Amino acid sequence: MAVKYSRNHEVAYYECDVNQTMTFPAMIGVAIKTSEEQSDALNRSAEFIHRFGLTWVITNYHFQIQRLPKVGEKIQITTQAMEYNKYFCYRNFWFHDEEGNELLMIESVFVLMDIENRKMASVPEEIIAPFESEKIKRIKRFKAIPKISAGKSLPYRVRFYDIDSNQHVNNAMYFNWMIDVLGFDFLTTHVPYEVNIRFDKEVEYGNEVMSHFEIVTDNGIESRHEIRIGEQLYCEANILWQTKELEK
Amino acid sequence: MAVKYSRNHEVAYYECDVNQTMTFPAMIGVAIKTSEEQSDALNRSAEFIHRFGLTWVITNYHFQIQRLPKVGEKIQITTQAMEYNKYFCYRNFWFHDEEGNELLMIESVFVLMDIENRKMASVPEEIIAPFESEKIKRIKRFKAIPKISAGKSLPYRVRFYDIDSNQHVNNAMYFNWMIDVLGFDFLTTHVPYEVNIRFDKEVEYGNEVMSHFEIVTDNGIESRHEIRIGEQLYCEANILWQTKELEK
Known part of the structure; x- marks a missing residue:
């Protein structure tokens, strides 16, 4: 069972648009901050990854939203590195309100990129082990994104x-x-x-x-x-x- | 002596630019959030002000910066409503690092605007009293801003x-x-x-x-x-x- 990490956050006015709800950039900001904090706590900071000549790159997000977080609301963001295969790491994020109701869930795909040649690198055990995520063989497919016909x-x-x-x-x-x-x-x-x-x-x-x-x-x-x-x-x-x- | 209000903040990566220091929009964001929290704590929220048909508008900022806050740094933001006259309210903000060193100071001018006619309104005692700022007669002048000659x-x-x-x-x-x-x-x-x-x-x-x-x-x-x-x-x-x- 992979390690979960949570942090609390109070939604600030400058993180919200005219609808009084959190913007996508603000939601991604606090989500990624949560995963960075988890990585730091497990001694797998960006700096540690750089020592391998690698850096994390995010390739996909899939949001399922029950309700967007509101201005002034106290929320909890939880993240967990779910699974990984040779090249892809699958990480989830959940946002909950103060009563523990799930507001939204984000599934994401992270890959490691070689800083020198800008190519995708395989995932070293030493980087991924502390997250205790499940090693899988298959490549998880996200829903196809339809093309624009006339935009x-x-x-x-x-x-x-x-x-x-x-x-x-x-x-x-x-x-x-x-x-x-x-x-x-x-x-x-x-x-x-x-x-x-x-x-x-x-x-x-x-x-x-x-x-x-x-x-x-x-x-x-x-x-x-x-x-x-x-x-x-x-x-x-x-x-x-x-x-x-x-x-x- | 006017009431001071402080809050702590950890500088997030998404609040910083490539220099690893806080952007101006992020600094203004956390400063104004601090003054909003003070207003709420003193029962002078935006909603309370709206009952007078008024809203706060900021007309000036003057920043004096010793050092910009850095990514990951824990800072404290303090605000104080310093003085006011018939139309203008003068509020200061200070950012300090964990050792208590002043990072920067922002002087600001707030005015109240009538929501209906969009004109500046005089400051009602009932709105300003809880901040215990000093009533002054004079209008504080900020430094002149030089015009652009050929930009x-x-x-x-x-x-x-x-x-x-x-x-x-x-x-x-x-x-x-x-x-x-x-x-x-x-x-x-x-x-x-x-x-x-x-x-x-x-x-x-x-x-x-x-x-x-x-x-x-x-x-x-x-x-x-x-x-x-x-x-x-x-x-x-x-x-x-x-x-x-x-x-x-």
């Missing part, structure tokens, strides 16, 4: 503050570009309940990305997203929404 | 996440636009030690602002900033910098 797009320049203290464009930023294109009216009348996102390639400082999107209403309300520079795909996602009146 | 500029669109749960463009965002124009090379070789900023007019969602700037090196290193839409000025600032080698 609109807006340009976004990567800003200085989009690069965090880990020296990379924080992948929480992709959410900023994907959410923004949907516009005020949509975003204040709809609530997300499922998100599937894949990071394909790393955007760099100074890049101008295009945030492409399409809203499909064949079967519920779905927004589809692609972050591209020219034809090159950097990130793709889809988000399932319900209207606010129907909110659980 | 460059970049455009920024106000994004959905730039509006916070207080329903306004968070004034911390202006820093995002002002800092970004200075570029990676400047920002990784210089450290700010004084900032003077004035908010003249409120930017709205959907606006595209121009972030004008000029670097003047007559007497030390100074960046001058103006956020404008066309000829209309929304925000002006100047920042004094030292090169990283000379950092205190």
